[in-house]
Amino acid sequence: MKLTIERKALHEGLRKAQQVAERRGSIPILACARLQASTDGRLQVAATNMDQHLKTSLPAEVEAPGDVCVNLDRLATFAAGAPDGSQIAVRQGKDNLNLNAGSARARIATLPSDQFPSWQDSKAKWRAGLRAGDLLTALGRTRWAESTEETRYYLNGVYIHRHDEATLRFVATDGHRVHIAHATPDGDMEWPDQNAAILPRFAVGILPKLLAEDGAVEVTGNESRLRFAQDSVTFDTRLVEGSFPDYPRVIPAQPNTTVGVGRRELLAAVERVRPMADRKDNSVSLRFIFGRIQLAAQANDDPPSIIADAVEADVPDQPPPDISFNGGYLRQALEALEGERVTIGLTDSASPAIWRGNADTHDLCVVMPRRDAFPELPED
């Protein structure tokens, strides 16, 4: 292999590969990038952790083709440090790679390319073309609710299924709440409406670092894998095996009452009282009175310390009973929703609350309350 490549392009390509490679593991080859130079002027950089696989294709001036593996972090150190705007000359030796850029030079040990785990492409049965920004927004809104508890591995990710002819639905739940977001593909899509993909948490976490917000992304796959392709980047991931719970069952069809409130105002109020609650306990209680929602949180002192605040709200004549939530869940729901106002669908203090934004997305969060009494308020 002999080639020259622009420092910036190599640096960015390696940064993406670093997201995927198993850099701190015990298997040296998984900390490597596979470099493949072809005479058509491309350098392909691949990295894998066995569950995910990334390929990015970079423009290069290739004098002699080649195929070799090299430790990603070492190569990235050189690429990061080489002078801005410089060209990096790469020449493959017997068991190393020689690098030159301006005054910097390096020799990095290589491993033979046949040691690199192969990633078999599999047949694509599902297909949807999305704007990358829409995909990332939908993932960003739902991922708050992903479960981190490994024994319920089938909740450790975002479930992506077809909601209706035109929309894909993104769902995550930890069993305490459900976040649901939507995205509309460009053109036709082929996607199952059930038993669809559970995108693992790791993939959800790194996709924003692999894809550019603007531009399209083509999502293809089947029951076991998905591929996200954008320009020169191809990212493959295995899916979480197992079936996602039948979440619509737990969403009350007809809540008893609805309360409307300014989203940012409520969020700000939650953030004003929440720090008082004991960190792990984190309860925020809501009381609905005519024209406003009263919020309170308490710390377990003796006697308990209490903070209370209120925001204006549209509360029906028959106000719903007091209800308490994990304050963190409230914040995350309010941040995930869009629009000036949110509506809260309530039944009673032991039933799920449905939170919706008034923007024309159909996104919603369903949050199960806490069994916790409304604190005794300080006197006015």
Add this chain to the structure above:
Amino acid sequence: MSLRRLPDGLINRIAAGEVVERPAAAVKELVENALDAGARQVDVSLRDGGRAAIVVQDDGRGMTPEELDLAVERHCTSKLDGDDLVNIASLGFRGEALPSIGAVARLTVTSRASGANEAWQIAVEGGAKGEPAPAALPKGTRVEVRDLFYATPARLKFLKQPRTETQHVVDAMQRLAMAHPHVGFTVKEGERTLLRLPSADGELFEARLTRLSGVIGREFAQNALAIDATREDLRLTGHIALPTLNRANAQMQYLFVNGRPVKDRLLHGAIRGAYQDLLARDRHPLVALFLACPAAAVDVNVHPAKAEVRFRDPGLVRGLIVSACKHALAGAGHRASTTVGEAALGAFQPRQGPQAGGGGGAGPSYAYRPAQPYSGGYAGAGMAEAAAAYHAPLPGLDAQPSARAEVEPDAAAQAVAEGAVDVTAHPLGAARAQLHENYVVAQTGDGIVIVDQHAAHERLVYERMKSQLAERGVARQMLLIPEVVEMDEPAAERLAARAGELADLGLVIESFGGGALVVREVPALLGEPDVQGLLRDLADELAELDQTLSLKERLEEVCSTMACHGSVRSGRRLTVEEMNALLRQMEATPYAGQCNHGRPTYVELKLADIEKLFGRR
């Protein structure tokens, strides 16, 4: 083969297999007989780990020749007077021990009934009984067992090394000895004395503590809390050690029921419950508890070697143990183990210090020696060292140079500015200085106290959180998607039966039938717990210990990490007022003497010991 009635000799040998499974079992039976006969001194000697010979001699009431003749017959006992097994007050009751031993060994019993003028002897060899013949013995009974298991070679093969068998004998003797402090015991193997426990005088508690320190080690007595509690017709007495004196296993936990040493899971579970959150999960306290109950409340006839008993109401017994221990531990308040102080003093000791040259007397008296187990206390060897190693001296005390505390100028100034607090008015004394920004040094009436401010404050915060948790109840997060956990049916039923208790701790479950449980609410403090794992642990605990500890433990774990974050860091300068406030809070808070893992929050050095360091005593 045709169906037939077995000959007596064979029956006895089969029974013997259960009653005497090893030399230690034979010794135990013989010593129990001596105790039943009212002996005040029991001497045991062994040869070859008891395999070649076991001799047990007592000064009890002895037997007449007629009684001797009957004693070695099967099912002959003087200890059951009625027709049932309900009221058993003696250690023996079956009339099985002597004939069993006689069936598998060469047995000679020599005895002189109290008041009689002569002694008699009877021999049994491999089940064949001889005639009583006159013999010489000043008093009591002497039982000689030779060639144990010679009649059952198969059993012989299963015996371990003599050393191991001897150890088992010593263990068994220690247990019996703990229950009978007023009786003196010796155990010899050949010429070596393995155990010598002189009969202890005084009232029961005092005598017992003397005996316990003889068996378990001196530091037990120094760190023991006395237990005396009654519930209905049960009375629990005994001693338990402060949490700071602990072991890596539960072997040093003894339970006696009506003077009979028993092994019981119930004890270990109850003890774990009582010390929960005072000790790390893998550390075990030392306890010796004596339960006295009406003979009818306990069935002793459930184990061939009588090593287990069954209580009519195990819940009552467990409750009594847990509450009595908790009560004693809470009462101990801030008291930490002296072992800690001794380990610290041990560290001051010059490694190869100059010998007190020519001072006369027995060896250097100025250098403090950590507690040695009673020299005859066989099992105790190495214990003090182990304890010292576990309670690693506090940083700053382990190396000699830094033991010379560098009093910082302003700390010294503070020390001068004291005077507000009366030294003798408080157990933890008056704060004098803060060293290395973490250790508060206080002067007490008869010594000094060094407090680890971070550990101490952490414990205070933790205790406060715990009491609030108990007051306000555990906040529960309801589950949007209830979790279904499949387990085997008995396990699920066990859990469902305790649903109320679990709900109080924030875990709401419901039985689905067929081994399935639905979890509807979880303790909010735990965030997103591994519900399956939690339920499995709880089900196991219910089966083993009949308690639901792991949920409490998990909650308390969260409290203790929060406590750690919310407490005074080491490295923070404290004013004298702050230091004294800390000491007063420690005195007022239960369990303040150790952190959540059984490490001490302070050490106390007695003036007397300090003076010894300087050769003043």
